Amino acid sequence: MTEHLKFEATHISRVFGHGKKAVTAVDDVSFAIKDREIISLVGQSGCGKTVLAKMLLRLEQPTRGELLFNGKPITATGDPRNHWRQVQAVFQDPFSCFNQFFTIRNQLKASFRLFEKKPSPAEIEERVDQALLAVNIKPREIDGKFPFELSGGQMQRMLLARIFILKPQVLIADEPTSMVDACSRASILDYLMKLKEELSMTIVFVTHDIGLAYYVSDSIYIMHKGKIVEQGPPDDVTQRPQSDVTKRLLEDIPDVHREWIPREAAVAAAR
Amino acid sequence: MTAPALPVQAPVPGPAPKPAAGKVVLEVEDLRVHYLTRFGAKIQAVDGVTFSLKQGEILGIAGESGCGKTTLVSGCMGLYIPPLYHTSGDVRIDGQSIVGMTPEQNRKEVLGRKIAMIPQGALNSLNPTRKIKDMATDMILSHDESADKKTINDRLRERFSRIGLDAQKVLNSYPVELPAGTKQRCVIGISTLLNPKVVVADEPTSALDVSTQKSVIRLLFELMNQEIISSMLFITHELPLLRHVSSSIAVMYAGEFVEYGSTEQVIFDGRQPYSRALMGSMLSTEPGQKSRKPVAIEGAPPKLDKPIPGCRFAERCPVAQPDCRSTDQVLRVVGGRQVRCKYADTDLVKQVGGTV
Amino acid sequence: MELVKGLFKIPSFLFGLALFLGTLGLAFFGPLLWHIDVVSRVGDPYMAPGAGHWLGTDHLGVDMVSMLITGLRASLYVGFLAGVVATVVGTLIGVYGGYKGGLLDDILTVATNLFLVIPTLIVLILLSSSMEKGRSLTLIALIIGCTTWTWSARAVRAQSASLRARDHVALARINGYSTIEIVLEQILPYLLSYVFMVFILQTATAILTEATISMLGLGPYDSISLGKILNDARTNEALIGGKWWAFIPAMVLVTVIAFSLYVINTAMEGVFNPRLRK
């Protein structure tokens, strides 16, 4: 069975600190992510989504439990670079994702370090340009620019452009479109889905955008305080939510057709 | 979805504090702002924006990333620090122009006092080695150097409990010890300490989950209801959210307003292809939405380093006509709001989006 | 750049800089303006200041101005060399420890705590006194550098540990950067202004430390330093005899260098490290 599983976690936990100050960021979770599946991790801020994502990326180690990648312990391939050739990521905070001392273009080109056979300089430029087009940025727009000369959403697109360069088998995307407008989000998702088909990629979206989770994923995991409280196909989770956490999340979506913050509540709270 | 969908065009009463048709607090007139890059290129990031903000009003500004929202708010604060420069136009708060000020003068007289900013990404850029209390103290000291420790402490405690935080605990915490929502509430608490007239919130909730987002927006409403602040500019890339937050909306594209009208007009009856597409690409959890294809707009926004002839959106517009690229567009009134589109009053624009 | 410009608007910084450049100028251009001679007796021992010998002579009758300028050059040399050694060693170890955590970090923490409890001076004195001959100026500078680097390591460690949590470091990791590349390219650039401040402090401390051990008679055997001038004055009863010119000018020089460096450092911290503003 395990051959068809990309990731398999059995009772993994991640605790930071010791003794009294210990924080359990991920608390005894088990799950299995199939090959070519799209998973969404949804939950409130601080519920442990990013920590879980970093464990899949081999940037954090579980303090307890076992995490398998392709049926083997995640640390089995000695050199972590082998892992990162297959599993890549988009990080959450675009403002702190780039080194302020190098140009954006050079930092995009740094992704080619992972390639076992490095393409020629001309090809590298070519592929960077193509990746930029895929995220709706004019290649010349960022020439010579440093990270602080781009807007938040443009930086987020740079992180996505890396993915179009690296074409990994597994993508862990932590809030990949939180600063991008809806139209661009739709077009970036289109490209991503095309890439997924082309490479038969497995994708883990970490997001607070339940609309996005509903639209793209095969399965949604709802997290709360380090635990996975509900999981299932998008239709089940959004239409027939079982746990209170899910119900609350769904209720709090600012839908244009529904009342969201009742005026009385706003006024009452003011008193 | 549990709650029944309300019929289109019959929106529920807005939850935001009612705009008292009061006096104008902030006036921005034909503001142009540019960056000078190291290579000498001039990037006209804000290109002729005019609007005014009344007492009690919340204006929402939406638009694609890189369209100049953050630049516009820096321009409105009157804070021009290289590479950002004021090209032309005026910004007045309570009738007083603030564009000619030096940064020092501005920091002393305007920032935090008349207009305050909740910066984009503030959540993650708080200094990890300082307590909330220290940052808040700085805010007070920057305007009142003579304040003594006790007055400051009392003032902080009073204000933080008033905005619903456990003042004692929160003030003595480091940012990393606090959950994201509390952190953002602290940022808001600190920037409004001096009771500024106008608050500019630059994507205050884009890093937050829906529940936390709701609580943060509630806090902003409370500040207005308690008259700690009087009006607000709310920047976001998420048009649907503005339905619940603002009384009017401006949609920005490539440094210009392309549609500017009341919330209902822009959300339910947009007349500009880009703002309609924004609504049409909304992803919701309504049953059946999974199979619907959201409107994706491909291509990149234009580079702003040289003047762009014709309509700036034409290049990507799904319904662009041959003459769109040649004729410059101005904002004109169509259907009670300002629109920058030649075909705003025709059925052509209605082909875009429209599944709200 | 804006920060650097702001720095030049701070009066205390300009004052410290002027003072320091003044002493540096004296060390560099002094030999061009004065005839330096520290080997021949130009007059009687302890001749009072007067025409010809502005600051009199020492216990052997050597010109004091010559002695002071030579001593100043030696002290600055020791200061810079020790400062460079301590900053480079300390910064690399501190940044690496802060980034890596784990065993090295623990060892570093223990080492720094040890050095906090055992005064560095005692270690220095023990080391110096065990090497009667062969105690050259350079060797003393190296010893000072090697015993004070823990100080910069500690200062840099915390900064490095907080940078490590930034996503750009995580991004560099999944881009396949090695640890040493991350330390040099992703972390160090962010700390440069900080490292420069640490360097200034290390230099000031080294100059004071050299003066102290030389005054105790453990200075270099082959050169003249400000501390050694003070030691000579002490052992040859200049203090009791009221021969102020034999020790006051040297003391003033040491104080001025250290003081100007401290002033510069404080002003820079105010600008680059706003969190330290009170």
Ligand SMILES: Nc1ncnc2c1ncn2[C@@H]1O[C@H](COP(=O)(O)OP(=O)(O)OP(=O)(O)O)[C@@H](O)[C@H]1O
């Ligand atoms: N390096 C760390 N040291 C200590 N605690 C940590 C560390 N990283 C995360 N935590 C804690 O673990 C918990 C989960 O954090 P995580 O970043 O995974 O939340 P999240 O679900 O990604 O939230 P958000 O939506 O705000 O990004 C938080 O309480 C956080 O404070």
Ligand SMILES: Nc1ncnc2c1ncn2[C@@H]1O[C@H](COP(=O)(O)OP(=O)(O)OP(=O)(O)O)[C@@H](O)[C@H]1O
């Ligand atoms: N320091 C700078 N130097 C040069 N160009 C800049 C600089 N800062 C921003 N820009 C450019 O100005 C334009 C407007 O940027 P701005 O930050 O205002 O966008 P935004 O609308 O706030 O986007 P987002 O939603 O992503 O935050 C962008 O094209 C950006 O690349």
Ligand SMILES: [Mg+2]
């Ligand atoms: Mg997260």
Ligand SMILES: [Mg+2]
């Ligand atoms: Mg912005």
